[in-house]
Amino acid sequence: xxxxxxxxxxxxxxxxxxxxxxxxxxxxxxxxxxxxxxxxxxxxxxxxxxxxxxxxxxxxxxxxxxxxxxxxxxxxxxxxxxxxxxxxxxxxxxxxxxxxxxxxxxxxxxxxxxxxxxxxxxxxxxxxxxxxxxxxxxxxxxxxxxxxxxxxxxxxxxxxxxxxxxxxxxxxxxxxxxxxxxxxxxxxxxxxxxxxxxxxxxxxxxxxxxxxxxxxxxxxxxxxxxxxxxxxxxxxxxxxxxxxxxxxxxxxxxxxxxxxxxxxxxxxxxxxxxxxxxxxxxxxxxxxxxxxxxxxxxxxxxxxxxxxxxxxxxxxxxxxxxxxxxxxxxxxxxxxxxxxxxxxxxxxxx
Amino acid sequence: xxxxxxxxxxxxxxxxxxxxxxxxxxxxxxxxxxxxxxxxxxxxxxxxxxxxxxxxxxxxxxxxxxxxxxxxxxxxxxxxxxxxxxxxxxxxxxxxxxxxxxxxxxxxxxxxxxxxxxxxxxxxxxxxxxxxxxxxxxxxxxxxxxxxxxxxxxxxxxxxxxxxxxxxxxxxxxxxxxxxxxxxxxxxxxxxxxxxxxxxxxxxxxxxxxxxxxxxxxxxxxxxxxxxxxxxxxxxxxxxxxxxxxxxxxxxxxxxxxxxxxxxxxxxxxxxxxxxxxxxxxxxxxxxxxxxxxxxxxxxxxxxxxxxxxxxxxxxxxxxxxxxxxxxxxxxxxxxxxxxxxxxxxxxxx
Numbered sequence: 252x253x254x255x256x257x258x259x260x261x262x263x264x265x266x267x268x269x270x271x272x273x274x275x276x277x278x279x280x281x282x283x284x285x286x287x288x289x290x291x292x293x294x295x296x297x298x299x300x301x302x303x304x305x306x307x308x309x310x311x312x313x314x315x316x317x318x319x320x321x322x323x324x325x326x327x328x329x330x331x332x333x334x335x336x337x338x339x340x341x342x343x344x345x346x347x348x349x350x351x352x353x354x355x356x357x358x359x360x361x362x363x364x365x366x367x368x369x370x371x372x373x374x375x376x377x378x379x380x381x382x383x384x385x386x387x388x389x390x391x392x393x394x395x396x397x398x399x400x401x402x403x404x405x406x407x408x409x410x411x412x413x414x415x416x417x418x419x420x421x422x423x424x425x426x427x428x429x430x431x432x433x434x435x436x437x438x439x440x441x442x443x444x445x446x447x448x449x450x451x452x453x454x455x456x457x458x459x460x461x462x463x464x465x466x467x468x469x470x471x472x473x474x475x476x477x478x479x480x481x482x483x484x485x486x487x488x489x490x491x492x493x494x495x496x497x498x499x500x501x502x503x504x505x506x507x508x509x510x511x512x513x514x515x516x517x518x519x520x521x522x523x524x525x526x527x528x529x530x531x532x533x534x535x536x537x538x539x540x541x542x543x544x545x546x547x548x549x550x551x552x553x554x555x556x557x558x559x560x561x562x563x564x565x566x567x568x569x570x571x572x573x574x575x576x577x578x579x580x581x582x583x584x585x586x587x588x589x590x591x592x593x594x595x596x597x598x599x600x601x
Numbered sequence: 602x603x604x605x606x607x608x609x610x611x612x613x614x615x616x617x618x619x620x621x622x623x624x625x626x627x628x629x630x631x632x633x634x635x636x637x638x639x640x641x642x643x644x645x646x647x648x649x650x651x652x653x654x655x656x657x658x659x660x661x662x663x664x665x666x667x668x669x670x671x672x673x674x675x676x677x678x679x680x681x682x683x684x685x686x687x688x689x690x691x692x693x694x695x696x697x698x699x700x701x702x703x704x705x706x707x708x709x710x711x712x713x714x715x716x717x718x719x720x721x722x723x724x725x726x727x728x729x730x731x732x733x734x735x736x737x738x739x740x741x742x743x744x745x746x747x748x749x750x751x752x753x754x755x756x757x758x759x760x761x762x763x764x765x766x767x768x769x770x771x772x773x774x775x776x777x778x779x780x781x782x783x784x785x786x787x788x789x790x791x792x793x794x795x796x797x798x799x800x801x802x803x804x805x806x807x808x809x810x811x812x813x814x815x816x817x818x819x820x821x822x823x824x825x826x827x828x829x830x831x832x833x834x835x836x837x838x839x840x841x842x843x844x845x846x847x848x849x850x851x852x853x854x855x856x857x858x859x860x861x862x863x864x865x866x867x868x869x870x871x872x873x874x875x876x877x878x879x880x881x882x883x884x885x886x887x888x889x890x891x892x893x894x895x896x897x898x899x900x901x902x903x904x905x906x907x908x909x910x911x912x913x914x915x916x917x918x919x920x921x922x923x924x925x926x927x928x929x930x931x932x933x934x935x936x937x938x939x940x941x942x943x944x945x946x947x948x949x950x951x
Contacts, residue, residue: 321882489878508880523873528839530858530889532662532671537887539880 256288262330262360263578268316272586277314278331278579286362290343296364297347299337301357302601304575305388306582306594307333307422308510321541331359334393336376336384338601352376354387359578361598371546381561383569384601389593390560390567391553393542394422397509398485399552400545402430405507405538406483410435413477415496418487419460420447420568422593423509426556427485428457429565436483439476441492443588450591454566469495485509497526500535508539568592606638612680612710613928618666622936627664628681628929636712640693646714647697649687651707652951654925655738656932656944657683657772658860671891681709684743686726686734688951702726704737709928711948721896731911733919734951739943740910740917741903743892744772747859748835749902750895752780755857755888756833760785763827765846768837769810770797770918772943773859776906777835778807779915786833789826791842793938800941804916819845835859847876850885858889918942 260283269277290296310333313325325331335357339347344367347353355373357363367373376387389395401423402408414431416424419440428451431438440451440460451460459476466472469492473481480501486493487510496506530537559565570590572581578596585594610633619627640646660683663675675681685707689697694717697703705723707713717723726737739745751773752758764781766774769790778801781788790801790810801810809826816822819842823831830851836843837860846856880887909915920940922931928946935944 493877494873508877510881523844523875524877525873527843527858527874527877527887530887531860532889532891534889534891534894536889537877537880539882539884539886541882541884544884 257285258288258362260284260286260360260362261575262358263575264330265314265325265327268324268327269311269314273311273314273583275579275583278582280576280579283330283360288362289341290364292343294343294364294366295368296366297342297344297353298340298362298364299353299357300340300362301335301337301360301598302352303336303385303388304357304359304578304596304598305334305392305394306578306585306590306596307394308585310582311586332356333359334372334388335359335363335598336387337363337365347375352378352384354392359575361575371543379557379561382557385569385571385595385597386560386567388595389422389569390426390565391556394593395426395556395567396545396549396552397542398423398426398430399556400542400548401485401507401509401540402427404545404548405540406485406505408434408436408483412436412482413479413501414438414483414485415473415477415481416440416457416485416487417463417492418442418510419457420450420455420592421487421590424485424487425451425455425568425592426565428455429559431483432456432458433559433564441472447588447591450568454568456566463492470498473499480504483507491522494524494526497524497529497535500529500533502533504533504535506535506537508537570594572596574598607635608638608712610634610636610710610712611925612708613925614680615664615675615677618674618677619661619664623661623664623933625929625933628932630926630929633680633710638712639691640714642693644693644714644716645718646716647692647694647703648690648712648714649703649707650690650712651685651687651710651948652702653686653735653738654707654709654928654946654948655684655742655744656928656935656940656946657744658935660932661936682706683709684722684738685709685713685948686737687713687715697725702728702734704742709925711925721893729907729911732907735919735921735945735947736910736917738945739772739919740776740915741906744943745776745906745917746895746899746902747892748773748776748780749906750892750898751835751857751859751890752777754895754898755890756835756855758784758786758833762786762832763829763851764788764833764835765823765827765831766790766807766835766837767813767842768792768860769807770800770805770942771837771940774835774837775801775805775918775942776915778805779909781833782806782808783909783914791822797938797941800918804918806916813842820848823849830854833857841872844874844876847874847879847885850879850883852883854883854885856885856887858887920944922946924948 262283266279290298339351414436416427418424420442428438438457440457441463448460448462451457481499484496484506570592612633616629640648689701764786766777768774770792778788788807790807791813798810798812801807831849834846834856920942
């Protein structure tokens with residue numbers, strides 16, 4: 252008779268629902284149930300050992316007790332889940348065999364039992380010697396694809412366009428800026444520290460960048476960097492930066508509404524957006540989007556961005572936390588801008 | 602030698618620049634210069650006797666001391682100008698002869714000297730026995746064309762779509778709703794009085810309508826009329842109605858930003874738009890537009906809407922003030938919603 256190994260599956264659980272910004276106290280790390288390291292026969296499941304977790308701002312939405320969104324909230328007392336990478340250990344699915352590396356929505360835990368029918372974005376990863384595996388959560392994963400789909404499908408970029416990117420050193424922003432440069436655009440980014448601004452200008456290749464925390468007047472800052480106005484604003488923050496951008500759009504400018512990570516976009520007592528009327532005389536288009544609507548171009552994205560990376564035309568900055576115990580802090584850090592680049596948590600060595 | 606008749610040209614002047622809502626005291630009606638009723642030789646001008654003036658909300662923008670807009674401000678002490686209809690009395694332009702009826706930007710005065718190169722939207726009117734001439738300022742003029750271009754070019758309507766129109770009994774809104782009905786949409790409008798709501802439901806053919814002044818909670822009102830959500834919002838008011846609509850859009854909904862006549866959209870101390878984040882999960886597109894970008898489809902608009910009108914498929918409600926003296930009150934009335942339908946001023950009998 253086969254001996255099946257068992258483990259206590261450590262996990263990050265949601266302890267209470269979040270109203271504004273998540274804190275570490277909202278989550279807990281604990282030893283979970285003892286599980287067998289096998290995929291039950293007849294289940295069509297496969298068991299993965301989790302290697303990397305992705306910390307993404309959208310996860311805040313699932314930490315709220317709000318059921319009207321496009322994703323359901325996490326369950327109190329249960330593990331969080333999010334994009335991640337794992338290695339298949341055992342499988343009852345003919346399409347997945349032990350040793351395969353998969354990317355998809357996995358639990359914030361050491362081992363996850365997955366089923367391919369459960370979500371669209373589960374896929375096997377083709378390993379490349381010259382691309383770090385964890386990049387499949389960033390540059391080649393959901394955030395990179397968000398940048399790609401949003402920039403090409405929503406922003407309609409043309410050579411010579413002026414492009415503004417907020418949260419520009421983040422997981423999405425850094426690729427938006429580089430795609431815009433490859434398109435022949437003039438690109439300026441905003442970020443929240445001198446270190447990030449330096450990265451944008453000297454490593455990531457933005458034409459210019461500024462620290463929004465040092466700007467008392469965002470309108471004045473944008474007029475300094477875009478004296479002729481902005482053709483494309485890739486908005487990752489909402490709030491008063493979006494409001495200032497609305498004052499600086501060129502005629503027929505495009506605003507991709509990608510995420511609103513700023514504190515202002517959370518608080519119902521905030522001042523709100525006051526400059527939307529400007530979209531009329533300037534004929535500005537604002538459009539919200541989700542990357543998951545564009546999965547038909549995911550293969551093209553992978554091909555293009557892998558090639559750009561291998562040719563040295565783009566770089567990617569990643570912020571790696573070590574161990575499941577640090578996952579809550581890593582997630583919380585997104586909302587105070589502590590991460591430098593794409594925030595990933597390494598759960599286990601490859 | 603030819604005897605040339607002279608008149609003192611009565612006019613409506615701007616007395617002071619406006620900050621918020623225009624009042625009658627901001628304007629004055631006075632006898633102007635004595636002019637000869639002829640078009641100077643070599644001027645390429647033609648002189649028209651003005652018949653009708655159009656009162657349009659966009660004119661408020663030109664009453665401000667603000668030079669950054671797509672139209673320059675009016676000049677203090679000088680006559681206002683706006684869309685209007687006049688009859689040619691004398692002409693130094695071979696394309697216009699005495700008796701022709703023209704539509705275009707004319708002075709708020711009894712007689713205007715026009716030149717065809719001065720603006721794009723000057724054109725000769727083909728008279729129809731069964732269409733009132735003044736309709737060329739509304740149904741068949743700029744407001745009607747705004748409805749047509751905005752609805753077909755921005756809203757991408759499909760049969761079965763749910764459509765919400767604010768300021769629905771106004772010059773633009775009433776045609777938007779009727780075009781939407783002809784397209785097979787379900788259409789609800791908001792307006793500011795019981796009389797307007799009754800008109801929308803019983804004369805103009807909206808499926809339903811409500812008086813926004815009787816609704817404490819616009820979100821609740823929209824949920825009542827659109828339990829499944831809104832595909833298209835044709836926004837004529839901005840402010841808190843736009844904010845409520847953002848909470849009620851269906852996935853891939855479209856919002857045409859046409860005008861923001863509400864008081865809220867004027868005041869910098871107002872609360873602003875707080876629900877724009879909703880455009881992300883719902884993938885909503887908001888787009889500002891100006892009718893003047895779509896003049897290439899004006900002939901098609903005229904043909905279609907004239908035909909619909911002659912076939913009895915659409916109606917048009919007009920509010921006529923008599924005499925230049927009443928023009929300031931008519932313009933001011935737009936901003937308190939006193940007009941029922943398209944506001945026109947008759948300057949002289951046809």
